[in-house]
Amino acid sequence: METAAPGARLPSTRALTAQYGASPVTVQKALRTLAAQGAVETRPGVGTFVRAVRAARPNDYGWQTAALGAPRNRVPQLSTALRTVPNDVIALHSGYPDRELLPERLVRAAFARAARGDTAVGRPPAAGLPELQAWFAAELGAAAPAGVAPPSPGDVVVFPGSQSGLSTVFRALVGAGRPLLVESPTYWGAILAAAQAGVRLVPVPSGAHGPDQDELARAFEQTGARAFYAQPNFANPTGAQWPPGLADRVLGIVREHGAFLIEDDWAHDFGITADPVPVAARDDSGHVVHLRSLTKSVSPAVRIAGVVARGPARARLLADAQAESVYVSGILQAVALDVVSQSAWRTHLRSLRHRLAARRDLLVGALREHAPTARVEAVPQGGLNLWVRLPDATDLARLVRDCEDAGVVVAPGNEWFPAEPTGAYLRLNYSGPNPGAFPDGARVIGQALARRQGQ
Numbered sequence: 445m446e447t448a449a450p451g452a453r454l455p456s457t458r459a460l461t462a463q464y465g466a467s468p469v470t471v472q473k474a475l476r477t478l479a480a481q482g483a484v485e486t487r488p489g490v491g492t493f494v495r496a497v498r499a500a501r502p503n504d505y506g507w508q509t510a511a512l513g514a515p516r517n518r519v520p521q522l523s524t525a526l527r528t529v530p531n532d533v534i535a536l537h538s539g540y541p542d543r544e545l546l547p548e549r550l551v552r553a554a555f556a557r558a559a560r561g562d563t564a565v566g567r568p569p570a571a572g573l574p575e576l577q578a579w580f581a582a583e584l585g586a587a588a589p590a591g592v593a594p595p596s597p598g599d600v601v602v603f604p605g606s607q608s609g610l611s612t613v614f615r616a617l618v619g620a621g622r623p624l625l626v627e628s629p630t631y632w633g634a635i636l637a638a639a640q641a642g643v644r645l646v647p648v649p650s651g652a653h654g655p656d657q658d659e660l661a662r663a664f665e666q667t668g669a670r671a672f673y674a675q676p677n678f679a680n681p682t683g684a685q686w687p688p689g690l691a692d693r694v695l696g697i698v699r700e701h702g703a704f705l706i707e708d709d710w711a712h713d714f715g716i717t718a719d720p721v722p723v724a725a726r727d728d729s730g731h732v733v734h735l736r737s738l739t740k741s742v743s744p745a746v747r748i749a750g751v752v753a754r755g756p757a758r759a760r761l762l763a764d765a766q767a768e769s770v771y772v773s774g775i776l777q778a779v780a781l782d783v784v785s786q787s788a789w790r791t792h793l794r795s796l797r798h799r800l801a802a803r804r805d806l807l808v809g810a811l812r813e814h815a816p817t818a819r820v821e822a823v824p825q826g827g828l829n830l831w832v833r834l835p836d837a838t839d840l841a842r843l844v845r846d847c848e849d850a851g852v853v854v855a856p857g858n859e860w861f862p863a864e865p866t867g868a869y870l871r872l873n874y875s876g877p878n879p880g881a882f883p884d885g886a887r888v889i890g891q892a893l894a895r896r897q898g899q
């Protein structure tokens with residue numbers, strides 16, 4: 445076929461069947477595949493012919509450069525956390541848990557039930573299925589201390605994942621050209637969403653004990669910002685949980701400046717040796733906008749998150765969400781609600797805690813043994829990641845490449861810094877596939893570090 449001249453006629457199906465000893469069905473299938481690839485064309489009643497191959501020439505997209513102009517913000521490259529990699533590598537980079545950590549049986553049963561229900565053919569209300577709104581409100585309300593009014597279901601807007609929620613919150617409550625305070629380091633997806641929304645990021649130093657409150661107050665004063673994006677529980681990437689007292693002080697600073705705290709509670713279901721304590725539960729004055737995602741804990745295929753916002757802010761969010769996607773697929777909402785309403789969901793979360801603890805400890809131990817110059821500054825009490833400080837002289841890009849060449853994929857910490865990184869870090873995720881390979885992964889990192897230090 446490859447050697448046949450354009451226009452040449454292929455032998456008949458019967459001849460090909462005889463020539464290759466294949467059944468007529470197989471020959472027909474092969475011809476259909478070749479036709480779909482554009483390699484042959486069939487002229488009914490005449491025969492099948494080799495098509496003339498158009499000489500491949502590079503396209504000229506230069507006109508788009510003129511049409512698009514320079515981007516308002518430098519567009520970050522695809523995050524390492526989202527890379528898909530072959531099965532035979534040791535993957536410590538991913539942002540989403542491996543399927544052995546998901547409630548797979550519950551998810552499949554929920555899909556089967558949802559397929560028979562009304563949500564498979566109906567349009568849900570714009571803000572979300574009322575029962576799911578009620579679930580998100582009740583989850584947050586359960587943590588409300590005495591004297592603080594819990595949120596109501598009507599305060600909730602359902603989003604297709606909290607990434608979408610973040611984009612909407614940044615667009616609707618901050619707006620292009622205006623400042624947004626963020627912890628540094630912070631979630632790469634928040635940096636991306638802010639860049640796309642034209643929001644100006646103002647980094648506030650943060651670490652194993654949460655953000656520096658004096659710097660936070662100073663940043664509010666200097667910039668006039670009206671919003672602070674933060675992860676008070678098991679932050680991605682540092683794993684930090686704000687110590688008791690810090691949440692109240694941050695809430696005080698935010699209120700004093702007439703601002704919003706945008707609380708990303710992405711790891712609510714991933715407590716290990718501590719439970720998450722949402723700051724939003726302590727606020728009934730509309731200062732805290734709370735994002736809770738089910739994507740990582742229920743299934744990456746069920747992209748569902750709830751955003752709790754009180755007052756006019758909630759109407760702004762709903763308007764932006766409608767402009768973006770009108771409403772969220774009802775069947776996905778029904779599946780998420782079904783899963784989290786089962787008593788087996790609670791059992792799953794309890795067992796998940798133990799499995800995450802074992803994985804976290806395995807990776808921490810392996811690093812201590814095989815990569816002693818890589819320091820885990822604080823073993824996280826929850827979440828999915830270790831934030832690992834490397835010696836200052838490390839050439840991070842080369843180290844990451846060396847690891848990859850040896851079959852270990854790691855995420856360079858630079859992607860989590862909204863400004864220049866303050867040190868060389870790796871973010872290592874312990875919820876990926878094949879934890880049995882963690883010691884091998886740590887060994888490769890240790891060897892690469894030994895090779896690259898001080899070069």
Ligand SMILES: Cc1ncc(COP(=O)(O)O)c(C=O)c1O
Binds near residue numbers: 675680
């Ligand atoms: C801190 C944080 N927020 C939000 C998200 C996005 O979550 P979702 O999958 O619900 O969009 C992620 C995902 O990695 C995350 O790490």
